[in-house]
Amino acid sequence: MKAGEFCNREVVVVDKDLSAGKAAGLMREHHVGCVVVVDSSTEPRRPVGVLTDRDIVLEFVTQHLSPSDVAVGDAVRREIVVMGEDTELFEAIEIMRNRGVQRIPVVDERGGLVGLFTSDDALVILRE
Numbered sequence: 001m002k003a004g005e006f007c008n009r010e011v012v013v014v015d016k017d018l019s020a021g022k023a024a025g026l027m028r029e030h031h032v033g034c035v036v037v038v039d040s041s042t043e044p045r046r047p048v049g050v051l052t053d054r055d056i057v058l059e060f061v062t063q064h065l066s067p068s069d070v071a072v073g074d075a076v077r078r079e080i081v082v083m084g085e086d087t088e089l090f091e092a093i094e095i096m097r098n099r100g101v102q103r104i105p106v107v108d109e110r111g112g113l114v115g116l117f118t119s120d121d122a123l124v125i126l127r128e
Contacts, residue, residue: 003092004085006125007106007115015040016048016073023072024056036105036116037072044112047105049076082107085114093122 012035014023023035037049051072059075060067081099083092083106096104102119 001089001125002085003083003087003089003106003117004114006089006121007085007117008121009115011036011105011113011116013038013045013113014051014072017071019068020051020056020060020070020072020075021066021068023051024053024067027053034103034116035072036113037076038113039073044108044110046111047080047082047107047113048073049080050101050103050105050116051076052103080105082111083117084109089122089125092117096122 012026012030012032014026014035014037016037016039026035034050034052036047037051038045039048055075056067081101081104083095083104085106085108096119104117105113106115106117108114
């Protein structure tokens with residue numbers, strides 16, 4: 001199985017210039033724990049990070065910062081982990097384990113976002 005077959009293609013996407021507060025609102029509205037941050041000025045839209053609800057709590061709430069004052073592009077890790085659509089399932093799981101991440105954007109051959117692979121996705125596939 002390849003990443004392109006098992007990734008979630010219905011992903012909440014935000015531009016890197018959107019405020020973290022608005023991104024948090026989208027997470028709540030769509031009942032998701034993360035958004036994929038992209039640079040909309042490029043074609044195709046390339047992922048530049050993943051912002052999670054946990055990131056917002058740890059980076060903003062605990063430090064008494066306002067998420068409305070910070071762009072999501074400034075709040076995400078600088079080194080993003082992505083995988084290609086042709087990445088095999090067990091290779092994807094190994095990448096996640098080695099890099100210590102639970103969500104990885106899946107990109108096409110041009111680096112454009114096509115979906116998101118999560119540890120929950122891996123568990124469902126392995127269970128089946």
